[in-house]
Amino acid sequence: MAIRSTLALWLGVPAGLVLGVGAYTFVYAKGASYLTNDPAACANCHIMRDEFDGWRKSSHHAVAVCNDCHTPASVVGKYATKATNGFWHSFYFTFGGFPEPIRIGGRNRAITEQACRKCHAELVDALEPAHAGDTSFSCIRCHASVGHLR
Numbered sequence: 001m002a003i004r005s006t007l008a009l010w011l012g013v014p015a016g017l018v019l020g021v022g023a024y025t026f027v028y029a030k031g032a033s034y035l036t037n038d039p040a041a042c043a044n045c046h047i048m049r050d051e052f053d054g055w056r057k058s059s060h061h062a063v064a065v066c067n068d069c070h071t072p073a074s075v076v077g078k079y080a081t082k083a084t085n086g087f088w089h090s091f092y093f094t095f096g097g098f099p100e101p102i103r104i105g106g107r108n109r110a111i112t113e114q115a116c117r118k119c120h121a122e123l124v125d126a127l128e129p130a131h132a133g134d135t136s137f138s139c140i141r142c143h144a145s146v147g148h149l150r
Contacts (some may be wrong), residue, residue: 025090034086035079042066045093047102054148069115069147070108081111113140 025031033041043052055061060069070085071078085108092098104112116139117124124139131137140146 029090034082037065037067039065045089047093047098047100050101051148054145057149058147060147064119064147069112072111072114073118109140113138116140
């Protein structure tokens with residue numbers, strides 16, 4: 001019986017600490033806001049302030065929010081991407097190592113490229129034949145600052 005209570009103590013205390021610190025961090029970091037479509041949630045972290053301000057000045061401000069361009073259209077894809085990005089953003093924010101200004105990574109670049117192509121399909125369909133065989137044909141290669149004016 002003493003072994004069980006000792007084992008419960010050794011497992012329960014660390015689990016309780018992790019759960020408590022995690023809950024505190026979630027509340028302190030306004031974690032519930034990341035489950036919404038509100039672009040202001042993206043500016044909760046100071047590293048995203050310039051991107052948020054740039055978006056507010058851009059033409060996309062009137063037609064798209066962060067999730068429209070930076071998450072897949074499917075519900076599962078959207079929240080999987082938000083969870084993955086949220087984890088890594090908080091990891092690098094906590095432990096350092098993120099570049100300033102922040103740069104988009106390969107996976108997120110592909111998601112954003114697909115969003116451009118979806119919303120601007122008619123234009124892309126008209127331009128693509130002229131770029132047949134050009135593997136560098138990319139919306140965001142030439143229009144990198146469209147959604148985030150500087």
